[in-house]
Amino acid sequence: xxxxxxxxxxxxxxxxxxxxxxxxxxxxxxxxxxxxxxxxxxxxxxxxxxxxxxxxxxxxxxxxxxxxxxxxxxxxxxxxxxxxxxxxxxxxxxxxxxxxxxxxxxxxxxxxxxxxxxxxxxxxxxxxxxxxxxxxxxxxxxxxxxxxxxxxxxxxxxxxxxxxxxxxxxxxxx
Numbered sequence: 488x489x490x491x492x493x494x495x496x497x498x499x500x501x502x503x504x505x506x507x508x509x510x511x512x513x514x515x516x517x518x519x520x521x522x523x524x525x526x527x528x529x530x531x532x533x534x535x536x537x538x539x540x541x542x543x544x545x546x547x548x549x550x551x552x553x554x555x556x557x558x559x560x561x562x563x564x565x566x567x568x569x570x571x572x573x574x575x576x577x578x579x580x581x582x583x584x585x586x587x588x589x590x591x592x593x594x595x596x597x598x599x600x601x602x603x604x605x606x607x608x609x610x611x612x613x614x615x616x617x618x619x620x621x622x623x624x625x626x627x628x629x630x631x632x633x634x635x636x637x638x639x640x641x642x643x644x645x646x647x648x649x650x651x652x653x654x655x656x657x658x659x660x661x
Contacts, residue, residue, distance in 0.1 A: 495535055499528055502546055506553050512614035513557045515603040523560060527553040550619055561607060601648045609644035616641055 506527055511520040530552050531538075538548055602610055615621045615629070623641075627634045 492535075492538075495532055498531070498535075498545060498549075502549050503528070505546060506549055509550055509614055509618040510553050510557055511599075512602055512618045513607075513610055514560070515599060515610070519560070523553065523556050526556055530556070597652075601651050604651050605644060605647060608640070609647060612637070612641050613644050 503524070507520060507524045510523045510527070511517070514520050514523065527549060531549055538545070542548075543551070602613070605613070612626065615626050616623070621629075623634045623637045626637045630637065
């Protein structure tokens with residue numbers, strides 16, 4: 488371990504929320520997000536000695552680990568989220584104890600509901616763009632598509648969110 492490397496405890500404390508939020512945006516399930524986030528940091532800790540800052544920033548490295556674990560989880564998961572709105576209202580993400588008090592804010596609760604209604608690709612695009620704050624060009628490189636295609640897909644996902652609001656506006660949640 489190099490002399491200038493920051494302690495892993497600091498890496499964890501400075502990046503936990505960022506990684507957790509990214510994962511939660513993808514899986515829309517508190518316990519699953521917690522499990523995948525824990526696994527992300529366990530994997531990162533076990534490979535921290537081999538981390539090379541010249542290849543990627545620390546946050547990028549952590550989110551790559553998180554993204555791979557999340558993709559593996561979603562592709563191997565036998566349980567798929569139902570697309571019916573009625574079942575979404577009873578989704579476990581809304582029923583569990585909210586120890587982080589995320590759902591105390593009605594806007595956060597509505598955002599989670601909208602994310603749960605999107606398909607995997609839409610959730611992934613929005614989480615990359617707004618959760619990880621990747622640029623359109625970075626997403627285009629990741630997907631091996633044009634920037635214009637990324638913009639159109641993000642616009643379509645946001646349009647789906649708007650359609651799911653059923654004519655309500657932000658003031659309805661405040």
